[in-house]
Amino acid sequence: MSSQRFYSSIDFFADCFPTLFTHIPTALLDSLFPVRTTKYCPTPVGTIFGNPINWPNLLYPCLFGILIGFFGFYECSHLSLSSHPSSPSRFSNFSLSCLFFSLMNISAFMTHCYTVPQSSEWQPWYCLDMVCTSTSSLFMALSCFEGGVPKLLQKASYVYFPAAYYVLWTYEIQQKQLLWIPEFLYIFVTGVCASCVFWKVLVPNLLSGTYLNCLLPSLNGLALFIVSVPLDSTLCDILGSPYGNLLTPAFIGCDVAFAGLIGYVISRDDEELERKFKEQERVKKERELKKEV
Numbered sequence: 001m002s003s004q005r006f007y008s009s010i011d012f013f014a015d016c017f018p019t020l021f022t023h024i025p026t027a028l029l030d031s032l033f034p035v036r037t038t039k040y041c042p043t044p045v046g047t048i049f050g051n052p053i054n055w056p057n058l059l060y061p062c063l064f065g066i067l068i069g070f071f072g073f074y075e076c077s078h079l080s081l082s083s084h085p086s087s088p089s090r091f092s093n094f095s096l097s098c099l100f101f102s103l104m105n106i107s108a109f110m111t112h113c114y115t116v117p118q119s120s121e122w123q124p125w126y127c128l129d130m131v132c133t134s135t136s137s138l139f140m141a142l143s144c145f146e147g148g149v150p151k152l153l154q155k156a157s158y159v160y161f162p163a164a165y166y167v168l169w170t171y172e173i174q175q176k177q178l179l180w181i182p183e184f185l186y187i188f189v190t191g192v193c194a195s196c197v198f199w200k201v202l203v204p205n206l207l208s209g210t211y212l213n214c215l216l217p218s219l220n221g222l223a224l225f226i227v228s229v230p231l232d233s234t235l236c237d238i239l240g241s242p243y244g245n246l247l248t249p250a251f252i253g254c255d256v257a258f259a260g261l262i263g264y265v266i267s268r269d270d271e272e273l274e275r276k277f278k279e280q281e282r283v284k285k286e287r288e289l290k291k292e293v
Contacts, residue, residue, distance in 0.1 A: 008038040009232045009245045015117045016126075017187070019178045032229060037236045037245075044242030053113040057242045061251035062109040068255060069102030072262040079269050093157075094143035094265055100136035100161075101258055107132055112247070123173050131164045134185035137193035140261075144200040194222060197261070205264075214263035221257030224249045 010033035014021040046056030053059070076095035107128040115122040138160055142149050164185055172181045202219055205211050228250035236244040 008042055009033055009247070010038070011043075011117075012112070012247070013229075016130075017183050019180045020183045020187070022178075032232060034233050037233050041236035041241045041244050044245075046242065051114075055113050055242070055245075055247055057245070057248050058109060058113055058251055061248075061255055062105045062113075065105035065108075065251070065255045065258070066102045068259050068262065069098045069100075069105065072098030072258070072265075073102065075262070075266055079265070091143070091265070091269075093139045093154075094261075097136045097139035097143060098258070098262065100132045100139065104129060104132035104136055108251075124169075127165055127168050127173060130168060130182050130185050131161060134164055134189045135161045137190040141189075141193040141196040144196040198222070201261070201264070211264050211267055214260045214267055216260070218257045218260030218264070221253040221255070221260065224253030225257065226253075228253065 010029065013033070043054050044056055046053055046059075048056070048059065073095050076091055076098060079091040079095070107125050110125040111122060111129045115125055117126075138157060142154070142157060148154070168181050168185065171177045171179055197218075202215055205215050206219070228246040228248075231249060232246040235246070235248065238244060239248075
């Protein structure tokens, strides 16, 4: 990695969402990212194995995200293949969401920490980060539907990743057309995913008081991610560099939310298996009683 380029969180935001950045009123930008944050909280620089990296505060959240993503992929792949043979798509969608969440964290570290923004090394990692985030969100949204999704939509989801990468690379990176592609992939698709999880998973279970030990952390993680941008200047004032910026709560919030959802899926599957086992035992006892009669 060569010299540092980011000067504060506002530059991070501008590089990730270039079209949106140009449409935000200057007064709002000044409010969210005041000049003092550039002075007191410039892009932190650290080292890993002797190599300089930007935003070293992301190292541990990214590592944790990689681990919980692969754990969720491994555990939920088993659920989709064994526990629910009649409707595996729901659980396979969630396991794929976990896989792309891990890949998202890998590419996020390479994008934000290890490569220089807008460089030739940065561009493919940036595309991979955006598309993995969007693909993880897509499969997460699909997994929220109890009865599965239409077969055509399910098949289309499997080509989403290469199609999205091609569109982003061609029209945003190579042709510089600024067609709101990163904003659509990251903000819109992730927003749809968050809405599906909130209304179809969080709200019903929170109202019924079930799985609260898993879903309350997910709700808190989602809230932490949402408030990360308006908290940027406040965190700078309180924590300073390297932790006083929007990236710390955003990445930690994502990890916590995902970990809670993985716990919810595993807990719900265990409960369903226990219920099926008890039902099988009940039927077995009834048959034995009939034989005795």
